[in-house]
Amino acid sequence: MQALALVLGLLATSCAALRTPHAARCRPRCGQPAMCDPAAADTDELAKYRAERLASLTPAQRKQRDVAYAKRLVARAPRGRGFRSEQKASTSGKGFSSKRRGLNYDRRPKADEACACGSGLQYGSCCSRHHGALCCEAADPSALVRARYTAYCYRLPDFLMATTDPEGEEFQADAASWKKSLLQFCDQMDFQRLEVQHVNVDASPPTVQFQASLVQKGTLNLMDMRETSEFIERDGKWFYTHGTVAYESPRA
Numbered sequence: 528m529q530a531l532a533l534v535l536g537l538l539a540t541s542c543a544a545l546r547t548p549h550a551a552r553c554r555p556r557c558g559q560p561a562m563c564d565p566a567a568a569d570t571d572e573l574a575k576y577r578a579e580r581l582a583s584l585t586p587a588q589r590k591q592r593d594v595a596y597a598k599r600l601v602a603r604a605p606r607g608r609g610f611r612s613e614q615k616a617s618t619s620g621k622g623f624s625s626k627r628r629g630l631n632y633d634r635r636p637k638a639d640e641a642c643a644c645g646s647g648l649q650y651g652s653c654c655s656r657h658h659g660a661l662c663c664e665a666a667d668p669s670a671l672v673r674a675r676y677t678a679y680c681y682r683l684p685d686f687l688m689a690t691t692d693p694e695g696e697e698f699q700a701d702a703a704s705w706k707k708s709l710l711q712f713c714d715q716m717d718f719q720r721l722e723v724q725h726v727n728v729d730a731s732p733p734t735v736q737f738q739a740s741l742v743q744k745g746t747l748n749l750m751d752m753r754e755t756s757e758f759i760e761r762d763g764k765w766f767y768t769h770g771t772v773a774y775e776s777p778r779a
Contacts, residue, residue: 632710635681643680644673645721654678661689663765668758669726671765672735680718684709692759695768717742732757732768750774 635658636643638651646653657663657674658681665671671690678686684706691698699705719740727734739752756770 633682635683642673643677643718643721646673650677658683658686661686663690664763665765667726667728667735668733668756668760668765669723669735669737671758671767672723672737672756673721675767676718676721676737676739679713679716682710682713684713690765690767692766692768695759695766697767697769715744717744732759734758750776 635655636650638655639649642648642650642653642655644654654674654677657665657670658678663671663674675687675690678684687709688702688705719742721740722738723735724738725734725736734755734757736753736755739754741750741752742748743750752772752774754770754772757768759766759768
């Protein structure tokens with residue numbers, strides 16, 4: 528009889544626990560309001576607790592908390608028809624394939640637009656052929672000066688690297704770092720105008736004197752860059768070896 532009474536008592540206790548609201552059963556031992564209690568969600572006590580908890584976190588803990596929250600949002604994001612990807616579709620109509628050539632970061636104009644070198648020719652009849660071949664075959668190195676200038680305008684670091692003398696002092700062995708620095712310079716400057724002033728093919732080495740007008744983007748810093756560049760010809764192709772540069776404020 529005593530055992531039966533004990534069993535009945537335990538059952539009664541369990542039933543009472545089941546009838547107890549969830550918030551009362553899950554209240555933490557610290558005495559703070561339970562985070563899962565819907566009734567306590569808007570109370571001043573819970574808001575105060577959350578504020579104190581957030582203030583006690585270190586910067587590293589806050590960053591970890593924010594990252595975890597962002598991951599939860601991404602995990603809950605719908606992936607159906609309404610999901611938008613940052614990846615752009617190919618303009619060629621071939622879609623996304625495993626044979627993509629990498630990022631397209633140049634700003635080359637259309638073939639019928641004026642070339643930025645100032646020759647008065649269309650881009651397709653001027654520097655475009657040099658950029659496409661990654662080399663410069665011409666009668667004198669002034670063509671390479673124009674092609675390298677427009678390579679800066681159009682963000683073509685591969686051409687600048689390919690037409691730099693590999694045995695010269697301007698060549699860099701770290702191709703990735705070199706390309707990054709070239710792109711940063713292209714993005715920082717706005718190239719206004721090029722003027723080829725003098726070409727001396729018979730000099731040793733051949734030289735070209737030119738002036739380029741530049742503007743630092745986001746500022747009013749105008750400057751004229753005067754350079755005397757030296758070149759070398761190998762197998763009918765011109766390579767840039769070295770340049771003596773001087774910067775000055777533009778004349779009024």
